[in-house]
Amino acid sequence: MQILHLSDTHLGCMQFNLREREDDVYDAFNEAVETAIRDKVDAVVHSGDIFHVPKPSGTAMLKLGEALKRLSEHNIRFFFTLGEHDISRVRDTPAPYVFHRLGMATYIGDGKPYTYRGLTLVGLHKHRRGEGEQLRERLRGITPSPSGARSILVLHQGLGEFHPYAYELVMDDLPAGFDYYAMGHLHDHAVKQHSNGGIVCYPGSIDPTPGESIREFRKGFCMVDLSGDEANVEFIQVQSTRKQLRYTVEYDELDGFIKDIEPRIRGLQKKPILxxxxxxxxxxxxxxxxxxxxxxxICLYYIWETEEYGRGVDAGRVYDSRPDVDRELLGLAIKALGDEDAARFAIDELLELLNSNDTDGAVDLVWRRFEDMIKQRQ
Ligand SMILES: [Mn+2]
Structure with a gap:
C-alpha cells in the first residue's frame, strides 16, 4: 500500500500577480499527479487548501478536474479534506466538494472512517482557533481501524510542536494508533515521530504562496509506504520549481555581481525571482x-532595497527572514483585549474578513461566535 500525500496546493494562487506564477503552481500540481501515476500509488491524499480562495477561478477548477480525471483513468482515488482557504465564511458548497458529489474524489473531512483497499482513512476539515474545544472533542471520538489494518488520519491544523505560535493542537491531542498523520496547513515540509509510534508529516505547500517571502526553499510532496511495520516517508522535491534567490550585495560590487550571476541564471529552466x-x-x-x-x-521578477552605511537601516529594508509581524500584532491585541482567545479571533478571523471588505461575512462570523459563547455557557 503506497499513497502520495500532498497539501496546500493553493490552486489559482498568483504570487506577485504574475500569470507565470499561477502556471508554476499548476506545473507543480501536475508533477505530483504524474508521479502518482508513474509510481502506481494506490491513492492520493490531500490535506486541504486545495484552492487558494473559496470561490476559485474556472481555470483552477479545471486544473483540479483534469488531474482527477487523469488519476481515475489509472485507478487512483483522490481523498481530501478542506483547509481554511477552501471554506467560505458564508454558507456555500465548498468548491472541492463539488468533485466529491460528482464521484470524482472522496471527501473525508467529516470524521467518518473510509475503507479503501484495506486502508482506513479518517479526516476532519479545518477547525479555526475559536473551535479548538469542538475539534478536540471530535478527535477524542476518532479511533483507528480495530482490525490491525493500516490507518491514517488527515487534518488541516497547526501543531504546537511544529510551529510555536500558530497552532490549534498539540501532538497529545491526536488520537493514538494511527500509522500516519497526514497533516496540512504549515507550508514548510516537516516530519516527526509521535510518541505513540505514528509518523506525523506536513508535506508543505507545493510552491511558494503570496504570504511566503522570497528565499531559497524546497517544495514537494510525500510518498508514504504503508506496507511495512512503520510508515515510511520519502519527500519528493518538485522539479519544475521556479527558483527564488536572495542576495546582499555591496554597492561597489554590483556590476561584477550581475556579470557573475548572469550565466548561472541563464542556466535555469525557468527565469528566477530575485x-x-x-x-x-x-x-x-x-x-x-x-x-x-x-x-x-533574465529574471521573471526582482525586488531590491538599499541600506546606507552609517545611517542605519532604511525604512524599506529587506528583511533577511520573514519578520514576525503576526506575533507582534497578536501580542498587542492580547494586551488591548485582555484575553488571548478573543485576540486570536479578532486577528486571525475577523481582521481577515474586514480587510477584504467582506462585511456580511464578518457579521455572520460575529453572530456565530456569539451563539457559540452562549452555547458554552449553558
Ligand atoms: Mn495553506
Missing part, C-alpha cells in the same frame, strides 16, 4: 536601478 539588498555609502538609487535593469531579461 530579492536584492544593496549596501554601501552615498548610494545613488537611480544608478542602482539602471544597473539592475539588466536583470529584466
Amino acid at each position: 530579492a536584492l539588498k544593496v549596501r554601501g555609502r552615498s548610494l545613488d538609487g537611480a544608478s542602482v536601478a539602471r544597473t539592475l535593469s539588466r536583470l529584466n531579461d
Whole structure:
C-alpha cells in the first residue's frame, strides 16, 4: 500500500500577480499527479487548501478536474479534506466538494472512517482557533481501524510542536494508533515521530504562496509506504520549481555581481525571482536601478532595497527572514483585549474578513461566535 500525500496546493494562487506564477503552481500540481501515476500509488491524499480562495477561478477548477480525471483513468482515488482557504465564511458548497458529489474524489473531512483497499482513512476539515474545544472533542471520538489494518488520519491544523505560535493542537491531542498523520496547513515540509509510534508529516505547500517571502526553499510532496511495520516517508522535491534567490550585495560590487550571476541564471529552466539588498555609502538609487535593469531579461521578477552605511537601516529594508509581524500584532491585541482567545479571533478571523471588505461575512462570523459563547455557557 503506497499513497502520495500532498497539501496546500493553493490552486489559482498568483504570487506577485504574475500569470507565470499561477502556471508554476499548476506545473507543480501536475508533477505530483504524474508521479502518482508513474509510481502506481494506490491513492492520493490531500490535506486541504486545495484552492487558494473559496470561490476559485474556472481555470483552477479545471486544473483540479483534469488531474482527477487523469488519476481515475489509472485507478487512483483522490481523498481530501478542506483547509481554511477552501471554506467560505458564508454558507456555500465548498468548491472541492463539488468533485466529491460528482464521484470524482472522496471527501473525508467529516470524521467518518473510509475503507479503501484495506486502508482506513479518517479526516476532519479545518477547525479555526475559536473551535479548538469542538475539534478536540471530535478527535477524542476518532479511533483507528480495530482490525490491525493500516490507518491514517488527515487534518488541516497547526501543531504546537511544529510551529510555536500558530497552532490549534498539540501532538497529545491526536488520537493514538494511527500509522500516519497526514497533516496540512504549515507550508514548510516537516516530519516527526509521535510518541505513540505514528509518523506525523506536513508535506508543505507545493510552491511558494503570496504570504511566503522570497528565499531559497524546497517544495514537494510525500510518498508514504504503508506496507511495512512503520510508515515510511520519502519527500519528493518538485522539479519544475521556479527558483527564488536572495542576495546582499555591496554597492561597489554590483556590476561584477550581475556579470557573475548572469550565466548561472541563464542556466535555469525557468527565469528566477530575485530579492536584492544593496549596501554601501552615498548610494545613488537611480544608478542602482539602471544597473539592475539588466536583470529584466533574465529574471521573471526582482525586488531590491538599499541600506546606507552609517545611517542605519532604511525604512524599506529587506528583511533577511520573514519578520514576525503576526506575533507582534497578536501580542498587542492580547494586551488591548485582555484575553488571548478573543485576540486570536479578532486577528486571525475577523481582521481577515474586514480587510477584504467582506462585511456580511464578518457579521455572520460575529453572530456565530456569539451563539457559540452562549452555547458554552449553558
Ligand atoms: Mn495553506
